[in-house]
Structure formats: C-alpha cells, structure tokens
Amino acid sequence: MPAAVTDIVHVGLAVVDLAAEVEFFTARWGLQPVHEHDGCVYLAAAGSTHPYTVRLRASAQRMTDLFGLSAASRADVHVLHAQVEAAGARIIQPPAPSDRFGGGYGFRFFDPDGHAVEVLTEATARTPQPVGDTDPIPLRISHMVLHSPQHKQLERFYREALGFRLSDWLGDFMVFLRCNRAHHRLAILPGPPALNHVAFDVASVDALMRGLGRLSAAGVELQWGPGRHTAGNNTFTYYSTPNGNTVEYTSDLEDVDESTWQPTVYTPSPETMDQWGTGRIIPGNRPHAELAADKGLWQVPA
Ligand SMILES: [Fe+2]
Structure with a gap:
C-alpha cells in the first residue's frame, strides 16, 4: 500500500538578522518562543499540537533550511522513505529516532530541486491553547x-x-x-x-x-x-x-x-x-519577494 504524508508541520529559516526575525514572528506575528538550542530558536503556533512551527537561526545569507511533513505512523515513515528513494531523491538521513527538539521518528531527504525535507511521526505533542474566533494569532x-x-x-x-x-x-x-x-x-x-x-x-x-x-x-x-x-x-x-x-x-x-x-x-x-x-486597491502591492534560487538548496540542515 502506498503511504501519504498527513500535514505540513514546520519550516526552518536562516536569516541575517535573527533578533529582528524573532521579534517579528513573536511580537508581531503571534507565535510563541518554546525552545532555543545550538543557535536555533523554535517558535510554536498557539493552536497547533506540533512542538514548533517555525525554526529560525542566524546565517550570513537568508535561506530556507527545511520543511517538515508529518506521517501517521512509523510504518508509513518506512513506506514513504522507500517511495522517496524509488523516486530518485537523495536521502540525507534514513529513518531513525530524532534527537532534535520535538523528537519523533523520521527521515530527511532533498526533493528534486534541492529543498531539504523531513518526514516525522510521533513528535512530542504540545497542548494547544484556546484561540478565540477573532484573535489574530496563527493556528x-x-x-x-x-x-x-x-x-x-x-x-x-x-x-x-x-x-x-x-x-x-x-x-x-x-x-x-x-x-x-x-x-x-x-x-x-x-x-x-x-x-x-x-x-x-x-x-x-x-x-x-x-x-x-x-x-x-x-x-x-x-x-x-x-x-x-x-x-x-x-x-x-x-x-x-x-x-x-x-x-x-x-x-x-x-x-x-x-x-x-x-x-x-x-x-x-x-x-x-x-x-x-x-x-x-492599494498602490504598489508587491505580492512576493524577488525571485532568485534559494541559498539553502542542497545544504544539509542542522
Ligand atoms: Fe498563499
């Protein structure tokens, strides 16, 4: 039976001005700092059971470090690993227990464009906080x-x-x-x-x-x-x-x-x-950042 991931759970970003990015994502955006380790700052979304939603670290250049996807079980992690390998993707780390913040069991690979991706199951669940219907806080x-x-x-x-x-x-x-x-x-x-x-x-x-x-x-x-x-x-x-x-x-x-x-x-x-x-309506709308290849491609993330 083929397996499928169940959600996108986190993203890791490297930035030049870490303090400014942390300030933005907490004081402005509404995420909560939950952990700091080895230069990585972990921020959680109030409405989510996932241990963190955004991971930030300082770097000389802005880049995307990784995306995290969830799987339903260890058995699915193993099937997904086989599917990713069969599709020709480069494996960074085969399925194993994670000793990183949030724990769980999973594997890492590069997608065909070179984005580092991790698939995880059994991450340590956090207790979500109640978020009111009109609260401008990320779920x-x-x-x-x-x-x-x-x-x-x-x-x-x-x-x-x-x-x-x-x-x-x-x-x-x-x-x-x-x-x-x-x-x-x-x-x-x-x-x-x-x-x-x-x-x-x-x-x-x-x-x-x-x-x-x-x-x-x-x-x-x-x-x-x-x-x-x-x-x-x-x-x-x-x-x-x-x-x-x-x-x-x-x-x-x-x-x-x-x-x-x-x-x-x-x-x-x-x-x-x-x-x-x-x-x-608003003049000067700039929907997206200027386009250039991500500096994080093919970089093994922390
Ligand atoms: Fe969108």
Whole structure:
C-alpha cells in the first residue's frame, strides 16, 4: 500500500538578522518562543499540537533550511522513505529516532530541486491553547508555495513520492496539492527553485482583518490583500518579514471531500487571484519577494 504524508508541520529559516526575525514572528506575528538550542530558536503556533512551527537561526545569507511533513505512523515513515528513494531523491538521513527538539521518528531527504525535507511521526505533542474566533494569532501552518524551474516534475514528485493529491490548477501555471482535507498544503509555480511564501491559518476573516490592523499599527506594511483567492476560496493578506521572507495570514481555506473532489483548471485572471477585487486597491502591492534560487538548496540542515 502506498503511504501519504498527513500535514505540513514546520519550516526552518536562516536569516541575517535573527533578533529582528524573532521579534517579528513573536511580537508581531503571534507565535510563541518554546525552545532555543545550538543557535536555533523554535517558535510554536498557539493552536497547533506540533512542538514548533517555525525554526529560525542566524546565517550570513537568508535561506530556507527545511520543511517538515508529518506521517501517521512509523510504518508509513518506512513506506514513504522507500517511495522517496524509488523516486530518485537523495536521502540525507534514513529513518531513525530524532534527537532534535520535538523528537519523533523520521527521515530527511532533498526533493528534486534541492529543498531539504523531513518526514516525522510521533513528535512530542504540545497542548494547544484556546484561540478565540477573532484573535489574530496563527493556528498552524496553512500552506507553503514553492517556485520550481520544472514545476510539473516537482508536482509529480510530491504526488508520487509523498502522496499529495491534485486539488486544482490555475492554468498550467500554478498547481494546488493537498495531503489532508485542506484544499492545499503545497502549491507550486514556475520560477527559480525557491520558497515563495509560508501561510498561517487564522480562525476567521475577523481574525485576518484584526491582524491587518494590528500589524499596520506596528508599522508592518501590507504587501498584498486583503482578498480572497478562488482556488481554495481562502482569504489572504501578505507581508514581508524584516529579513525578506514573505508570510501570509489566511482563513476559511476550503475543505475537500476526498471521495467526490474533481480538480478544476481555473483561467488565470485578476479576478481569479482576488475575487473581491480589494487586493488591487492599494498602490504598489508587491505580492512576493524577488525571485532568485534559494541559498539553502542542497545544504544539509542542522
Ligand atoms: Fe498563499
């Protein structure tokens, strides 16, 4: 039986100004510092049972260190490892107990573009805190978007090796993949191999708008939004962190019924990207960071 990952649980980022990034993700974004070890700062999302959601460390250059995916069991970890190996990916570390913060059992590999990825099960669960329906506090990672010079091949890899399922296409330009009921946990666009943005779920449109107000008052400039996408029907507001990472608050991402879902190919248009039209009001919108290959590709992460 093929196995599939069950979620995206964390992302590791290396930044030039660590103190500024930690300050942003805690005081502004609403994550909580939970651990610090060997120069890595671990931040958790209040609504998540995963031990941490963002891992930050200092580096001479900004880069993406790794993405963490969860699996349901050790047996699935072993099947996923075999699938990843069969797909020709380079293994960094075969399945083993993890002695890193959060524990668990898993393996690490490079995807075909060179992003380091880890698949983990049995991570030490944290007790989530109650988050009110209108609190502008991240519940968890919602999705990640990658650029790839071979986006169709990368899409095939994530489907065949890791069990992602196709939700929708935007033309033949952007593909939306799911690994649980959420419409997308991963999306892939053409471009140099790089992370486009990481999105965090908030509880409601009210929470998203309160977040916009709070961040604006703190001098964090809105880069794109507020709006509602068509694929996934989720709301969006995009911001840049002090080190130039693009992050998103999103809400209301559609749930998919696995037994009946039929993928749609949407025609790309301003209205498809932004149903309300509100994301186009603010002049100088800059939806995404400038594109260059990620400095973290093929680097074995800490
Ligand atoms: Fe997004």
